[in-house]
Amino acid sequence: MGIGTSPLPRPSGGHGTLRGSGGGDPHRPRAILLRPGADLDGFRTAVRSLVAQDVPPESVTWSVTDSPGLFGADAEQAPGTPLVLPKPVAALIPQVIPHRDPERYGLLYALVWRVCQGERHLMEVGSDPLVHRLHRMAKAIGRDLHKMHAFLRFRRAEDRGGERYVAWFEPDHHILEAAAPFFVARFRGMRWSILTPEGSAHWDTETLAFGPPGDRAQLPEGDGFEAGWQTYYESTFNPARTNLKAMRAEMPKKYWRNMPETAAIPALVRAAAGRTEAMIEREPTMPTRREPARAVAAMADQDPKTLDELNAIIRRTEPLVPGATQAVLGEGPVGATVAFVGEQPGDQEDRQGRPFVGPAGQLLSRAMAEAGIDRGASYLTNAVKHFKFEERGKRRIHQKPTAGEVSHYRWWLDRELEFVGPKLVVALGATAVLALTGKAIPITRARGPFRFDRHDNRFQGFITVHPSYLLRLPDEAKADAYAAFVEDLRRVEDLRRELAA
Secondary structure (H helix, E strand, O other): OOOOOOOOOOOOOOOOOEOOOOOOOOOOOOOEEOOOOHHHHHHHHHHHHHHHOOOHHHHHHHEOOOOOOOOOOHHOOOOOOOOOOOHHHHHHHHHHHOOOOOHHHHHHHHHHHHHHHHOOOOOHHHHHHHHHHHHHHHHHHHHHHHHHHHOOEEEEEEEOOOEEEEOOOOOOOHHHHHHHHHHHHHHOOEEEEEEEOEEEEEEOOEEEEEEEOOOOOOOOOOHHHHHHHHHHHHHOHHHOOOOHHHHHOOOOHHEEEEOOHHHHHHHHHHHHHHHHHHHOOOOOOOOOOOOHHHHHHHHHHHHOOOOOHHHHHHOOOOOOOOOOOOOOEOOOOOOOEEEEOOOOOOOHHHHHHHOOOOHHHHHHHHHHHHHOEEEEEEEEOOOOOOOOEEEEEOOEEEEEOOOHHHHHHHHHHHHHHHOOOOEEEEEEEEEEEEEOOOOOOHHHHHHHHHEOOOOOOEEEEEEOOOOHHHOOOOOHHHHEEEEEEHHHHHHHHHHHHHHHO
């Protein structure tokens, strides 16, 4: 574990007031004032100044105040320069800063001081008391973050902007700013606020902001989702595995009052013994298993003679994964020279009942037009016929179908292509390739003309990316990726003309 190039970067400004830090005796006492909570920027500023002046840890007193500018113009602070520390040290500092222990700043400065004095491999000495203590503090922060991720519960509210979700949480340490990005990533499409006794975090789907402490009284009353979650929890509670000690270890009682499902725990525990006895006395039964193969065989027995008859079967069939509004059928003329196969319908396709009408479909239409392909003369369909999604607030977020779900819908796709009879089939993305070949094939390796052997080479194949892939790319990569996609479609058009001749 050698020396890394992880400097303590320059702060955003204003933190870490240093008193008595001019030239002269480095052993003169210094007093550092930092802001309440996890003042990482203030600590970095102070450490650079202290190290630049060769001030040992025993000469520094670390304090917390709501007014870090307490000493005003009388405070002298050497600017210092960013420190190049071993990577393990640079990584440990932000992990320990949120700890509630008032000695954390002094302990961290002692670590930095020793490293700067030549103990570059100090972090490798697990038996060192200072290193051991700091590692324990970092683990405590990790546990606190895990509890916040696991035990925080949002409730639905309404404000002038519409739907908003609010949660109350009481962390053991100063972790709000460290925890908030997790909830941004998980609930990016929702407007939410997290209230704590020390501060609050607010996300408006674009910007994360931090504010003053919240009050539990600001939490909305329970909503319908909360009631549904409690019902779900009760239905999954296994009385035969009731272990109160383990439950308290995994879900400490201090969090119970903020979690809707815990209201049901006392009654469930009281009834556990009786429910367990009833389970033991009940005669064993074999679980009912869903067998997709039988469902597919039943469809095949209907033996549709035309595409319209096949589509009628699809319309009558329930989605393999419940929730979709309707089956989304293929669109285009029977006898089309080229057919495009995507993954599955999206939100707009499910609502309108037509393929490729959402954002990805609009991008596909634009690219087809640039490549000279007539969308109206082409056949467009999907490997999976129903929309699979996860609800987040009012949004329905696409979920990738599994290999088993692709296999379930493959009979439809095979018969559909038989009835349409294209000479060229374009697979848009990995799921379409899986449906047409029965194998997972990387797009980057197979992109371009391809033979779908599973179909006895009844048609020429071509593999390219799905247009939704382009929408997910960062802005700086989109232009080149889109140009490559259009070039693929130009090759498709050239093949179509050859095959139509």
